[in-house]
Amino acid sequence: MNEGMVSADDGATHGDLERSVSAPPDQADVDRTLSHEEFDPKGTLALILVYFAILVGMWVFMYFVEFLGNGLTVVG
C-alpha cells in the first residue's frame, strides 16, 4: 500500500488516532484520473471469464456426481 491510497487517509480530521470514516471526502487525491475513454476494463473481463470457467467446471462436476450416480428422474 503506497502513499495516496484511500486507506492511508480516510478523511478523518487531523491528529485523530482512530480513522473511522470510509474513503476520502472527495477524490482529489487519486493517483491519476481516468476518463471513460482512457479506461479499458480488461481486468473485469478476465475475472468474469474466470467465473465462467468455474461455472462450467461446476456443471460438469454436477453431471458426473449427480446424474451418472443416480437413476433417471421422469417428468410428468
Next chain:
Amino acid sequence: MSTGSGAATFVDRYPEEASIVRQAFFVAFVAFGLGALFGVIQALHRTDILRFIPSTDYYTVLTAHGVLLVIVFTIFFLVGLFQWAITRSFDRPVEDIRITKAWLALMSVGSVVTGVTILLGFVDEVGISADVLFTFYAPLQAHPLFYAGLAVFLVGTWIAGADWFRSWLAWNAEHPDDRIPLQAFVVLTTMLMWYIATIGVAVAVLFFLLPWSLGLIETVNPLLTRTLFWFFGHPVVYFWLMPAYLLWYTVLPKIAGGRLFSDPLARVVFVLFLLLSTPVGIHHQYLDPGIAESFKFIAMTNTMFLLLPSLLTAFTVVASVEHGARQRGGTGLFGWLRALPWRDPAFTGMMLAGLMFAAGGFSGMINAGMNINYLVHNTLWVPGHFHLTVGTAVALTMMAGTYWLWPQLTNRRLYSRPIGLLQVVVWFGGMALMSNAMHVSGLYGIPRRTAEPQYQGFDFSTAFGSVAELNVQLAIGGTLLFVSALLFLANLAFSWGNPTTSGLGQTLPPALSGPDDSPRVLDNMRLWAAIALVLVALAYALPLGAIVADSGLFGPGGDAYPVTVVLNSVAVTAERLTASVGATLADVGGVLEVIR
C-alpha cells in the same frame, strides 16, 4: 491528501430525514440481532450439538428467524436506505414529514404485532401462536393477529412508496428536463415492482388467510394461496437485493476510489428487474401437484432470462471497482486488485458479499432448472443457497453499507474500523462453512425445516465426509455468524457514544458514462409498469385460472392445522404423517411438501 474539511453530511443538511433513516435502521438491527440469536439456536439444535429448546418449539424459532430477518430486517433497512437515497439524490426534503413518520409508524406497529404473535408461541398458556414459517402456507394456520400485523406492515410500505413517488413528482415539476438521478431511479423502479408483487400476498392474506383464521370462511384452496404467495415470493427476493444493488452501484465505486462505469447500463438492469422478477414465481412450485408442467416450463424460461441483469451487474460493478483500482495506481491483469482499500470494512464487506453472491448464482441456477430442482427441493441445500444470497449478499452489504453511512447519518465516527473489518471477514468465513455444509447435506437428502433430521433406521449416505462432520461444520459456521452479528451490533452501539464531529461529509462521484448517454425512454415509469403488468398477466392468468377451475376459490375442503388451538407442533404432525406413509426418505420429502 484530503484536508478533512469534507462536505456537509446528510444529517447536517436533512436532520429530520436522517432521523427517519436512523429509526428505520434501528428497527432493522433489533430484528437482525434477534434473528441471529434464533439462527444459532437452529444451527445448534438441528445438528444435535446443543439443544436449548424442546423440539416442539422449533417452528416458533424458525418462524421468528425467517420473519424477523427477511421481512423486518431487510425491509426496514430498505426503507431507511431508500429514504436516504431519495432525499439525497433529489436534494430536497420530504414533502410532508408527517406522512413519512406515519408510514414508518405503521410498518413498526405491524411488525411488532406480527412479531409478538409469533413469539407468543413460546408461552403455551396464552394459546396464541403463529408457527407457520415465513411462507405461511395453508393448511398451516396462524392466529389472526399474525396476518393483521402483516397487512398493516404492507400498507406502511405502500405509503412509503407513494411518499417517494410524490417527491419525484414535486422534483420533476421543478426540473422538467432533467434525467431522474440514478439513486431515485432505483427506488422508483423497485417500488413499482413492489406494488405489483404485493398484489399477490395482499389478496392471499386479506381475502383468504385472514378471514379463514378468523373463522369467517371454512376452508381455503391451499394451492391458490401458495401460488399467490409465490407471485410475491420471487419478486420479494429482488426487493431484498435492490438495496444491496443500490449500494453496489452508487456507493461501492466511490469507496473503491473510482466512478460508476455506466449509468445507462445500470438503468437497463433495474428496468429488467421490474419487468422480469414477477412472472417467474412458479419456479418455487416445480414440485407442486396441480400446476401443469408447461406453466412450470414457462416460469423456468423467464427465470433464465433473469440471469441477464445479474450478469450485467457483475460486469458494471466490477468494472467500476477496477476503475477505482486503476485510478489508485493499480496495474496488471489481476494486479489492480491489490490497489483496493481492503482495510476498509465497508469496501471489503461489500466485495465479500458480492463474491458470495457469485457463488449463490451457481446454486441458484441449480434450483432454477426444473429437473435438477427435484434433487434439492426442500432439502437443506435451499437454505444453503439463500444464506448466500439474502443471508450474505444482502445482509453483509447492508452491514458494510452501514459502516459507510453511519457518519453521514450521525456526524459520529465509527467506534472501530478494525473490529468492523474483523466482523465482515468472520461473517464471510462463518457463512462459507455453514452454507457449504448445508449445500452438501442437501445433496444427501437431509431435509430443511426439521428439528431432528435423524430418522431411525436410516443412514444418510455421504460420498465424502460424514453427516457428523457436516453437522459440526454447520454448527461452527452458525456460531461464527452469530459472533459476527454481535460484533456488528456492539460496534454500532459503542459508536453511538462517540462525540459528534464536523467535516465527515462525503460526496458521491458522477458516473463515467452519464445518464445523458441513454435514451430518455428508460425514465418512462408508466411504460415499464404497464409492460410489467402485461407480462404478469400473461404468466399468471392461465395457471391461476386453472387452479380455481380445478378446485374452486376455497378448495376442496379439508382440515386446517390450527396450531393456534391445539399445541400440536408441525414436527409431531410430520412424524405422524410420515409413519403412515412409510418412512422412506423420498416420502418424507413429499410429506413435508404437502403439509408445508
